[in-house]
Amino acid sequence: MSLVLLAPDRNMQPWKEALLNIDPNLDVEIWPGVSNSEKVQYVVAWNQPKQVLNSYPNLKAVSSLGAGADHLLKDDSLPEDIPICRVVSPSLVSQMKEYVLNAVLNYQRNTHMYAMQKVKGIWEPHPNKSPEEFTIGIMGLGELGRPTATYLAQLEYRVSGWSKSVKNIENVETYSGKEELESFLTGCCLLICMLPLTEETEGILDLDTFKKLKRPGYLINVARGEHLVEEDLIYALDKEWMEGALLDVFSKEPLPESHAFWNREKIMITPHVSSLTPPEEVAPQIVDNYKRALSGMDLKHKVDREKGY
Structure with missing residues (x-):
């Protein structure tokens, strides 16, 4: 079982480190370096390329890397039955x-x-x-x-x-x-x-x-x-x-x-810098929702697909 960080235009190494600081036993991989697509059960994504999310047959949930989730809602490669959540940061x-x-x-x-x-x-x-x-x-x-x-x-x-x-x-x-x-x-x-x-x-x-x-x-x-x-x-x-x-x-x-x-x-x-998500602040939320997804529990900060947010 693995968690994949999928954000092509960002350095995701600090995110991986923040998640492992919460739980060192997590299997965290950074796209495109995914060793086994069948192991992937949770993805944290931002501006993901098209047709990537449907390459994970055992995907249980997807989280946005930020407060918005429109990039996920518009991705037709993401099956409609896969729940979407986002992060909330003070x-x-x-x-x-x-x-x-x-x-x-x-x-x-x-x-x-x-x-x-x-x-x-x-x-x-x-x-x-x-x-x-x-x-x-x-x-x-x-x-x-x-x-x-x-x-x-x-x-x-x-x-x-x-x-x-x-x-x-x-x-x-x-x-x-x-x-x-x-x-x-x-x-x-x-x-x-x-x-x-x-x-x-x-x-x-x-x-x-x-x-x-x-x-x-x-x-x-x-x-x-x-x-x-x-x-x-x-x-x-x-x-x-x-x-x-x-x-x-x-x-x-x-x-x-x-x-x-x-x-x-x-x-x-300005280059999309008005509000940047700090990895160490939202890492606990990501780990919590990852474990919730694996156990079949409801996700926190779940996105309403009909409302679009």
């Missing part, structure tokens, strides 16, 4: 709050504009934006979005939030459902996407969304690249409906060198 929340606050401050103090000016050798001060001058709109009020909204509100920013279902958050004006999406968008100019990726939310950051923001709008995407219709963002920037964007996630990662975003001065790029 530091994911704190890291996300830090990243978002830094992004908000960069917007508020025009850091993105000064970065553009530096390249051109332009010395031109711009008025700072006071927190009273703009409303931050957070799309998605789940395990990362809700605490981020609360955190920003505690710092006396004007914050609104939109989610699929009704949420009540102190000092945050909340909206829910498709019928309230337009009212949410028209009230904010700084839009932060923290939604789960589902069939309903894929492509939600499109021209129609950008048109409804207070102008000029600004986008921060820390959710998934597939939420964004890339050509619509470029169009909105060219039309000056949007003054800029900070993107941490992309539909294809790493972002190809030839991608148009690299040459867009109004788009700031």
Whole structure:
């Protein structure tokens, strides 16, 4: 019986060491160095190649390496009867709050504009934006979005939030459902996407969304690249409906060198680092769920396939 770590774009050795620190008797292998596919009963995956998961005939469960599980839900090589779980990490929340606050401050103090000016050798001060001058709109009020909204509100920013279902958050004006999406968008100019990726939310950051923001709008995407219709963002920037964007996630990662975003001065790029899962923090969860899967017990932090999260 073995547990496989499957994440082609990451160094998984620290993860293996963290798991063995919990239980030295575990048989942990790092893909593609799997000695016997029939022994594999549990996989921890991130951005896995297609048609890999169906090569393990005795697979009992799959865990996401992070808080999101869309990469697993969209993998048609994973049998529907295989349960999916994810990891939950307190530091994911704190890291996300830090990243978002830094992004908000960069917007508020025009850091993105000064970065553009530096390249051109332009010395031109711009008025700072006071927190009273703009409303931050957070799309998605789940395990990362809700605490981020609360955190920003505690710092006396004007914050609104939109989610699929009704949420009540102190000092945050909340909206829910498709019928309230337009009212949410028209009230904010700084839009932060923290939604789960589902069939309903894929492509939600499109021209129609950008048109409804207070102008000029600004986008921060820390959710998934597939939420964004890339050509619509470029169009909105060219039309000056949007003054800029900070993107941490992309539909294809790493972002190809030839991608148009690299040459867009109004788009700031970070390499999917807004919130990184610490191996030593979530290793106990992975080991626990691995043993639960082997014994036929219910998994913790199980993903609802119908909801998509």
